[in-house]
Amino acid sequence: MINEYVSRKVALKDMQPCAICSKPSTTVLYNASGPDWLYTCDIHLQDNLQFTIPIYSKEYNDAVAQLKVVKRKMDTLISAQSRLGSWDGWVTKIFTKKDKEKKDGSESTEPAPAEPADVPLEVKEDADTLLETQAMYRKLLDEVTELQGKNRKYELAKIMFESRVQRKKTEQMNRERYRKEQENYSNTDPKELLQKHVFPSVPQQETQ
Ligand SMILES: [Zn+2]
Known part of the structure; x- marks a missing residue:
């Protein structure tokens, strides 16, 4: 899984607790390569490098570079x-x-200040x-x-991302176990199996 998350909005009815402060939120950071996702308040995405680092567009980076040149000029x-x-x-x-x-008619002993040579x-x-x-x-x-x-693209801070990767691994192990159980106990009621293993469903982007 690569460390690239995109912030999305979900419908009000689909809001879930923020991963940072547990307040219900409609903003979800979604990583298609996992897939992985976590809900967050918008406020934690601003100037909070311990949580997320913005991945800016080329357009943004070009504008910043141009800004530096103009600032120097x-x-x-x-x-x-x-x-x-x-x-x-x-x-x-x-x-x-x-x-x-002119007034005192005498030469001043004070030397004339030198003309600054570097002023064009x-x-x-x-x-x-x-x-x-x-x-x-x-x-x-x-x-x-x-x-x-x-900007909607973010990279998770290193520790944060590592914990997501770990979580993903555990989830995959659980899925694998579930698949094996299904194979081994094909007579088990599928509903009962599903109740034992509740998998999260991918958040749906709000339709606007
Ligand atoms: Zn929060």
Whole structure:
């Protein structure tokens, strides 16, 4: 059995106790490769890595990667803008100094501050680029949030999954025993046998 569960909704009449807190729930995590399933409240599926880890779509991962690129660009532009701020400060200082020199008519002994070499003049034009980048960042962030909300695929936390696998094995052993009993005691009333072995039935997805 592979560790891949999809969250599904069942009808209200089919709700069963949550595997975590035992409250009745209409959400079931279904694993077709088992098949295996367990009921859970929706709340346990959110930020609860000790229980489930979301398996996101390629679309989601691509959007996150793009978001990182845009974030880096945004940070670079922001730091360039703040350098421009200090460059502006440098210009102001020069003018203030010239004014002072005119007034007392003497050369200042204070050396002129060095012009920061790494501030390109096109940084000002980058202010517009920064606004565009920030808008793109917000748009991507919304997209990532939406795709995150849409996710239905989960992986169970390791210990949790191992206990499901163990449970599955026990269930299979029981089925096997049931089959053998049927063979050995073909005269036994099938109803009686069924009462001895109650097998869970696969949850039906709610029809909408
Ligand atoms: Zn619960």
